[in-house]
Amino acid sequence: MTNRWGMGRRGLAAGVALLAATLLAAGREARAYPIMVRHGYAGCAECHADPSGGGVLTDYGRGQAEILLRTPWEDRAPDWQPGKTKDFLFGAVELPDWLALQTDHRALVIPEPGNFRLLLMQEDLRGAVKAGVFRASGSVGYVSEGGQPAWITSNTTGGNLVSRDWWVGAAPSKKVLVRAGRMPLPFGIRSEEHMLYARRYTRTDVNSAQQVGLAGAWTGKGTRAEVMAVGGNLQVHPDAYRERGASGLVARKVGRRAEVGLSAYGLHAKKDVDLGASRTRVAQAAFARVAPVEPLVISAEADALQERSGSDPWALGAIGTLQADYEPVQGVHARATGEFCDPDLGDATGGAAAGWLSGIWFFAPHADLRLDALYGQLNCTPGAAAGAAGMAQVHFWL
Numbered sequence: 001m002t003n004r005w006g007m008g009r010r011g012l013a014a015g016v017a018l019l020a021a022t023l024l025a026a027g028r029e030a031r032a033y034p035i036m037v038r039h040g041y042a043g044c045a046e047c048h049a050d051p052s053g054g055g056v057l058t059d060y061g062r063g064q065a066e067i068l069l070r071t072p073w074e075d076r077a078p079d080w081q082p083g084k085t086k087d088f089l090f091g092a093v094e095l096p097d098w099l100a101l102q103t104d105h106r107a108l109v110i111p112e113p114g115n116f117r118l119l120l121m122q123e124d125l126r127g128a129v130k131a132g133v134f135r136a137s138g139s140v141g142y143v144s145e146g147g148q149p150a151w152i153t154s155n156t157t158g159g160n161l162v163s164r165d166w167w168v169g170a171a172p173s174k175k176v177l178v179r180a181g182r183m184p185l186p187f188g189i190r191s192e193e194h195m196l197y198a199r200r201y202t203r204t205d206v207n208s209a210q211q212v213g214l215a216g217a218w219t220g221k222g223t224r225a226e227v228m229a230v231g232g233n234l235q236v237h238p239d240a241y242r243e244r245g246a247s248g249l250v251a252r253k254v255g256r257r258a259e260v261g262l263s264a265y266g267l268h269a270k271k272d273v274d275l276g277a278s279r280t281r282v283a284q285a286a287f288a289r290v291a292p293v294e295p296l297v298i299s300a301e302a303d304a305l306q307e308r309s310g311s312d313p314w315a316l317g318a319i320g321t322l323q324a325d326y327e328p329v330q331g332v333h334a335r336a337t338g339e340f341c342d343p344d345l346g347d348a349t350g351g352a353a354a355g356w357l358s359g360i361w362f363f364a365p366h367a368d369l370r371l372d373a374l375y376g377q378l379n380c381t382p383g384a385a386a387g388a389a390g391m392a393q394v395h396f397w398l
Contacts, residue, residue, distance in 0.1 A: 034189050034299055035325045035333070038291040039068050042251070042259035043224050044190065049100065049128035049137045051177050051217035052226050052249065053190040054206045055165060056100050056128040056137055062086040070362040071331030085365050089398050100128040102397060104141075109392040120144050121393075124164070135177060138166035149233055150208035163235070165210050177217045182210045182234070186217075186226035186249035187263045188285045188301050197341040197352070198301050198321045201380040202283055204247075204265075211243065222253040230267060240270040243281070257291035275309050282306040297325045305343060317343040318351075319380070333360040341380035352377040352384065367396050 036047075044053030047061030057065065066082035084091025088101045095101060106122035124141030140152075141162050150162040167181025184190065187204040194205030203209045215228035226249050232242025245268055251261030264284045272279035287301040305317035323337040335358040342351030354376030362368045370393045377384045 033069075034191055034289050035297045035327075036064075036068070037257055037259055037289045038294050038297050038327070039064075040256050042222070042253040042289070043219055045177075045217075045219045045224070049130075049135070050165075050183070051219055051224070052184070052186050054184060054192075055139070056102050056126045058100065058128075059087075066365060069331065070365060070367075071329070090365070098129060098131045100130070102126045104395070104397045106393060106395045120159075121146075122395075124162075133170045133172055134168075135171050135179065136168045138181075139164050147208045149235060150210070151235055162208070164206070164208060175219050177219075178215070179217075180214045182212045183215055183228065184210050185230065185247040185265060186215070186228055187247050187265055187283070188249075188303065189287050189289065189299060193337075195378070196321055196337070197339045197354070197380045198285075198303055198319050201319060201341055201343070202265075202285075202303060202305075203281075223251070225250040230265075232269075236273065241273050243267040243269040251287075254290075257294070258289065260286075260288045262286055272309065277310045279307065279309045295327045299323045299325070307343065315344040315346065317341075317345055331362040333358075335360065342382060343380060344382075349382040352380050352382050353386075354378065366398055367394075369394050 034053075041047065041064075045051040047058055047064055048054060049056040049058060063082050063086050066086045067080075088095055102125075104122050104124045104126070106120075108119045108121045110117040110119070121143060122141060123143075124139050126137070126139040128137040129135065141164070142159055143162050144159045147160070147162050150164045152161040152163055154160065163182070165182050165184070167179045167183055169177055169179025169181075171177045184206045185204045187202065188198055190206065191199065192206070194200065194207040199205040210233070211230045212232060212234050213228045213230040215226060217226040218224065228247045230243060230245050230247060232239070232244050234242070236242055245266045247263070247265035247267075249261060249263035251259050253259050262285070264282075266280075266282045268278070268280045270278050283303055283305050285301055285303045287299075289297065289299045291297045299321075300323070301319075301321045303319040305319065306314055307317065308314045319339070319341045321337070321339045323335065325333055325335045327333050335356070337356040337358070338353075340351055340353045354374060357373045359371045360368060361370075371390070372392075373388070373390045375388045376386050378389070
């Protein structure tokens with residue numbers, strides 16, 4: 001099977017080796033942490049230029065990253081506030097108030113026996129402009145492998161330049177943002193963990209699955225919503241492979257440390273990039289994030305899928321994700337995730353499942369380390385053999 005970025009896709013085979021190889025086929029995107037609900041942040045617009053989360057951090061978001069995310073090595077008074085350490089390049093360059101800049105650097109280690117690999121998965125420069133009612137944001141970067149939907153160049157034998165998102169818009173009030181460009185679809189839990197079935201199979205991750213369209217977002221007191229008319233991914237060629245349709249999300253804060261939400265999309269392509277035939281994809285999601293006590297965040301998402309390719313009958317499928325994140329001391333996280341996916345509940349193949357154990361440490365300003373262990377099927381591919389894999393990442397952002 002080939003995709004429409006000029007590159008053959010790996011099939012999934014049994015064992016550790018191919019699972020590990022698939023892990024490196026897509027870089028991880030940064031800066032969308034749903035666990036911030038433990039601190040009372042259910043919405044996203046306070047800390048991100050994107051009202052649904054991810055991408056460039058605002059000045060306020062940079063401050064909260066220092067105050068709430070990283071391990072505090074210094075003694076902090078009750079009224080402690082971060083200084084220039086939080087700023088772009090640690091404050092070495094003073095930016096005007098209307099401009100936000102950010103760089104992300106991520107290295108990935110695949111400890112495959114006999115084939116130990118160190119890869120640069122993310123080298124991004126991001127920017128956001130806020131001047132009066134005018135808003136704009138964009139990114140440009142480099143990936144050594146994967147990320148095909150975001151490619152600017154099309155080198156099939158090495159690295160490529162990518163642009164994950166770019167948009168311009170207007171904010172006529174603090175609650176409303178209307179924008180046009182390449183953006184993540186408003187669907188489900190916006191998360192940095194784009195390898196999960198709920199993000200990869202629905203094509204709603206923030207790594208490379210953004211689409212071009214027109215979106216309107218509303219952020220009220222305790223409620224947020226976004227709808228998007230989807231015009232396709234202009235970085236996919238030819239036009240027949242571009243999906244068109246609509247996507248939308250509404251979420252409501254419940255109490256101090258919980259949020260519940262609903263979302264849906266309907267998309268159609270004359271020729272799907274995976275199948276090479278017409279494909280209509282419809283999905284609905286219900287999701288929740290709750291911190292029963294501040295150290296523990298439980299996140300859950302249930303997706304109902306309806307798909308049809310060519311003249312085939314509709315296939316009904318489902319995805320489920322349950323995750324627990326425990327922070328025993330500030331900046332140190334132990335995370336367990338279980339997921340299930342069955343794209344066609346009516347066939348005899350069954351579903352795919354995977355379990356993740358993760359350790360994450362925000363050990364220094366603008367830096368974090370992550371270790372993951374996986375057992376199961378990495379892709380939503382029922383009938384594929386389960387395997388084990390591990391990886392390590394180090395991430396710096398300036």
